[in-house]
Amino acid sequence: MPGRVEGKIACITGAANGLGRCMALTVAREGAIVVATDLQEDDGASLVSEIEAAGGRAIFLRHDVTCEGDWIAVVGAIRTRFGRLDVLVNNAGIGLPNGPATDIDLADWKRLMAVNVDGLFLGVKHALPLMRESGGGSIINVSSIAGIKASANASAYCASKGAVRLFTKSVALECAALKDGVRVNSLHPGIVETAIWDTLIGTGPEGSNVRPRGATLAAFTEKAVPLGRPGRAEEVAAGVLWLASDESSYVTGTELVIDGARSIA
Numbered sequence: 001m002p003g004r005v006e007g008k009i010a011c012i013t014g015a016a017n018g019l020g021r022c023m024a025l026t027v028a029r030e031g032a033i034v035v036a037t038d039l040q041e042d043d044g045a046s047l048v049s050e051i052e053a054a055g056g057r058a059i060f061l062r063h064d065v066t067c068e069g070d071w072i073a074v075v076g077a078i079r080t081r082f083g084r085l086d087v088l089v090n091n092a093g094i095g096l097p098n099g100p101a102t103d104i105d106l107a108d109w110k111r112l113m114a115v116n117v118d119g120l121f122l123g124v125k126h127a128l129p130l131m132r133e134s135g136g137g138s139i140i141n142v143s144s145i146a147g148i149k150a151s152a153n154a155s156a157y158c159a160s161k162g163a164v165r166l167f168t169k170s171v172a173l174e175c176a177a178l179k180d181g182v183r184v185n186s187l188h189p190g191i192v193e194t195a196i197w198d199t200l201i202g203t204g205p206e207g208s209n210v211r212p213r214g215a216t217l218a219a220f221t222e223k224a225v226p227l228g229r230p231g232r233a234e235e236v237a238a239g240v241l242w243l244a245s246d247e248s249s250y251v252t253g254t255e256l257v258i259d260g261a262r263s264i265a
């Protein structure tokens with residue numbers, strides 16, 4: 001039986017670890033040919049081995065999403081090798097240590113915006129033309145519940161993820177107006193145990209998206225998330241699979257929230 005994204009060419013940034021890695025494994029299992037990109041080459045290579053060992057297809061490209069030249073090279077490599085692009089998951093993202101806005105260094109703010117916002121913009125700018133030539137596709141921009149619900153002491157991260165949310169809707173409207181067959185949606189994961197939490201740890205007050213220093217994610221989420229636990233990467237990847245597949249063919253400009261009701265509590 002064909003997979004749910006059989007034969008689609010799917011580029012996923014920040015795919016070497018965390019949520020991106022799980023997304024890559026999930027869409028590969030459902031028949032996509034994965035172009036995994038990341039800064040971390042060893043982890044990228046091990047991802048390709050894992051996908052191939054499970055009978056899937058993938059390549060890894062070293063890629064800094066903040067570098068326009070890297071984006072041009074990645075999209076060029078996809079064009080040369082596959083001649084098309086069906087799915088782009090703009091997943092690469094970073095956090096900053098938690099703290100008040102007055103304590104944020106401008107250099108740290110700019111670095112965060114470069115990865116979380118500029119990198120995602122560059123992906124859309126350079127991948128969209130190839131996707132349009134391919135007759136359409138699905139762009140999935142990874143935001144966060146921090147792009148919906150504000151938290152004290154996480155202003156830079158919230159600002160970056162809020163930018164992703166509305167950038168996504170604007171581009172979705174541009175694609176819809178052109179009837180180019182490209183759907184553009186944002187994904188808003190809640191709290192999932194990955195390395196990003198090593199940076200986000202801080203002294204967030206109760207109600208913050210940022211766990212208090214010293215608290216485990218399990219203890220933090222027991223109170224902070226209505227479902228009483230962190231999410232699993234597989235639960236987020238399931239949303240990516242659906243948005244990447246033709247099952248979501250009437251869905252564009254929307255926000256897919258996968259957060260155990262954290263953002264409405």
Ligand SMILES: NC(=O)c1ccc[n+]([C@@H]2O[C@H](COP(=O)([O-])OP(=O)(O)OC[C@H]3O[C@@H](n4cnc5c(N)ncnc54)[C@H](O)[C@@H]3O)[C@@H](O)[C@H]2O)c1
Nearest residue numbers: 014017018019039064065092093144189191192194195196
């Ligand atoms: N884990 C969560 O709870 C959570 C919640 C909401 C949103 N998110 C978002 O999900 C995405 C993935 O986060 P994660 O939790 O898997 O984090 P992670 O730190 O586990 O993985 C991020 C990956 O991105 C890569 N990366 C970082 N900077 C890069 C750059 N400049 N170019 C290319 N790759 C780069 C890293 O090497 C790493 O492999 C991020 O956009 C994050 O903001 C995560």
